[in-house]
Amino acid sequence: MSGRPLSPGVVARIEELWTRYPHKRAALIPALHLVQADQDGWLSAEALRATAELFDLPDQEVRGVVGFYEMFHTEPVGRHVVRLCKTLPCKLRGADALIARIAERYGVGRGETTADGRFTFECFECLGHCSTGPMMLVDEERHENLTVGDVDRVLDGLE
Amino acid sequence: MLEHAGDPAQRTLEGYRRHGGYIALEKALRTMQPDAVTAEVLQSGLRGRGGAGFLTGKKWQFVPKGGSKPVYLCINADESEPGTCKDRQIMEHDPHQMIEGALLAAYAIGAGTCYVYIRGEYPHSIRATEEALVEARAAGLVGRDILGSGFSCEMWVHPGAGAYICGEETALLSSLEGGRGYPRLKPPFPAVEGLWRCPTIVNNVETLACVTQILRRGAAWFAGLGCAGSAGTRLFCVSGHVRRPGVYEFECGKFTLRELLEEFCGGTNTGRPIKGCMPGGSSFQVLSPAELDVRFDADSVAKAGSSLGSGGIMVFDDSVSALDVALNIAEFYSHESCGQCTPCREGSDWVKKILLRMARGRGTAGDLELLWDVTRKMDGTTICPLAEALVWPVQSYLKKYREDFEAAVRGGATA
Numbered sequence: 046m047s048g049r050p051l052s053p054g055v056v057a058r059i060e061e062l063w064t065r066y067p068h069k070r071a072a073l074i075p076a077l078h079l080v081q082a083d084q085d086g087w088l089s090a091e092a093l094r095a096t097a098e099l100f101d102l103p104d105q106e107v108r109g110v111v112g113f114y115e116m117f118h119t120e121p122v123g124r125h126v127v128r129l130c131k132t133l134p135c136k137l138r139g140a141d142a143l144i145a146r147i148a149e150r151y152g153v154g155r156g157e158t159t160a161d162g163r164f165t166f167e168c169f170e171c172l173g174h175c176s177t178g179p180m181m182l183v184d185e186e187r188h189e190n191l192t193v194g195d196v197d198r199v200l201d202g203l204e
Numbered sequence: 205m206l207e208h209a210g211d212p213a214q215r216t217l218e219g220y221r222r223h224g225g226y227i228a229l230e231k232a233l234r235t236m237q238p239d240a241v242t243a244e245v246l247q248s249g250l251r252g253r254g255g256a257g258f259l260t261g262k263k264w265q266f267v268p269k270g271g272s273k274p275v276y277l278c279i280n281a282d283e284s285e286p287g288t289c290k291d292r293q294i295m296e297h298d299p300h301q302m303i304e305g306a307l308l309a310a311y312a313i314g315a316g317t318c319y320v321y322i323r324g325e326y327p328h329s330i331r332a333t334e335e336a337l338v339e340a341r342a343a344g345l346v347g348r349d350i351l352g353s354g355f356s357c358e359m360w361v362h363p364g365a366g367a368y369i370c371g372e373e374t375a376l377l378s379s380l381e382g383g384r385g386y387p388r389l390k391p392p393f394p395a396v397e398g399l400w401r402c403p404t405i406v407n408n409v410e411t412l413a414c415v416t417q418i419l420r421r422g423a424a425w426f427a428g429l430g431c432a433g434s435a436g437t438r439l440f441c442v443s444g445h446v447r448r449p450g451v452y453e454f455e456c457g458k459f460t461l462r463e464l465l466e467e468f469c470g471g472t473n474t475g476r477p478i479k480g481c482m483p484g485g486s487s488f489q490v491l492s493p494a495e496l497d498v499r500f501d502a503d504s505v506a507k508a509g510s511s512l513g514s515g516g517i518m519v520f521d522d523s524v525s526a527l528d529v530a531l532n533i534a535e536f537y538s539h540e541s542c543g544q545c546t547p548c549r550e551g552s553d554w555v556k557k558i559l560l561r562m563a564r565g566r567g568t569a570g571d572l573e574l575l576w577d578v579t580r581k582m583d584g585t586t587i588c589p590l591a592e593a594l595v596w597p598v599q600s601y602l603k604k605y606r607e608d609f610e611a612a613v614r615g616g617a618t619a
Binding site: 065070071073075109110113114117131134136137138169171172175176177182187 | 274283284285286287288289292323324325326327328358360362363364365366367368379380381382383384385400441442443444445449450451486516518520524529532533536539540542
């Protein structure tokens with residue numbers, strides 16, 4: 046899994062992003078989102094090298110940025126990314142029981158991917174759905190006011 | 205602000221216009237000088253809604269006049285403070301209200317470009333704002349020569365990628381420039397030296413929605429709502445152990461915090477007594493049951509030793525150990541510390557580890573004193589306020605619920 050070069054479509058979208066800023070470096074984070082989405086949800090060494098080259102930046106500079114942000118992955122991820130909020134409002138509404146349930150039913154702890162590659166499980170700090178917690182984001186879809194049964198149903202239903 | 209948020213059409217330009225949308229912008233561009241817009245906002249008494257509560261009009265006035273550098277506006281939509289989910293309501297249900305406010309702000313400060321920095325974990329807000337911008341651009345409301353006025357302003361959504369610290373305005377700028385989200389020393393303040401060392405104003409989403417309301421209905425109308433020091437209405441997100449959690453719009457100063465929790469939010473959902481309430485996100489002090497009779501406005505809550513902060517009201521009942529709450533908060537800040545300043549990077553980790561061992565029943569008699577010592581050394585010794593955002597709540601828990609911590613030290617794990 047060494048990744049692949051950037052697709053022409055992604056490069057074209059990054060070039061469009063550059064027109065929005067006086068310095069092209071500013072488009073780095075939006076660009077990394079595009080690259081990650083286009084390459085199975087993670088940023089391989091090859092993808093990072095290619096992005097750095099496109100931005101005329103040293104590899105390490107781009108890695109330094111990537112490492113700072115929680116949403117970027119530098120290891121392969123499952124077909125889906127499940128992000129469960131663990132911060133206080135969700136905790137008060139039962140998030141801990143959901144984390145325990147996911148560990149028990151799917152055999153994954155924080156940051157781990159299920160053996161069948163179905164999903165990567167992440168515990169996130171506040172996801173901003175405090176009055177409808179506990180909540181999780183499955184890729185870009187949100188699920189709120191979760192019970193253990195809801196979590197089973199949603200995760201069982203993933204391809 | 206949320207008057208029309210329940211109407212699905214409000215997201216669209218047509219729906220927004222049906223309720224008076226963009227009339228204020230048109231009026232300002234055609235009949236008001238930029239300084240008059242600032243004066244109106246200053247007169248309204250509007251304070252920033254991101255947490256710090258600074259006078260918005262005053263902030264705008266810090267932009268140097270007649271400089272040769274371009275001026276930028278950034279919308280801080282990196283809403284990440286635990287307990288806070290109000291800006292999301294505006295972006296998802298009424299994004300044009302924010303865009304109109306941003307255009308008015310841009311006109312007032314002379315900004316030709318505005319970036320909407322939305323946290324990456326808000327895909328719905330990003331989508332709704334982008335869709336609204338497409339419509340606004342097509343209608344000549346964003347871009348070159350807006351409504352034929354000669355005023356031009358581009359506006360772009362810029363997604364973050366998961367870092368609480370980027371809600372701090374100078375960290376937001378570092379991130380927007382394509383770097384790690386490191387806060388910068390102030391001064392220079394962003395209004396003088398911000399993005400690419402150019403004058404930059406960073407305003408919160410709700411703040412800009414207020415600007416729209418102020419220019420639509422007048423400064424006097426806005427100043428007449430709420431009370432001294434808390435003009436206008438404010439959005440609050442209520443969470444935790446309440447019967448009716450949700451995002452509420454209130455005039456401040458009209459009732460006490462206890463009335464808010466008991467009458468509007470229906471008391472606890474568990475039927476048990478309230479043990480504590482954090483009235484303004486997790487970065488400020490907890491209030492004990494005896495303190496809930498404080499009048500609900502910025503100045504009164506500040507006098508009671510806490511803050512309305514970002515409007516995140518979190519409630520917990522007496523089944524909860526204060527140690528577990530403090531630990532959850534410490535985990536958050538230790539995870540989110542950017543690592544730039546030693547007292548915060550090391551101190552937040554120490555506080556988390558001490559609380560964790562206490563919660564696991566392995567604390568020692570000296571741990572309480574050690575916590576005080578470590579937190580004291582973090583207070584006021586860092587570039588940005590993230591260290592205090594951990595220190596203040598943790599110290600307040602130690603002070604107000606000391607018995608919970610002592611019980612854990614005596615024996616008995618809580619987590």
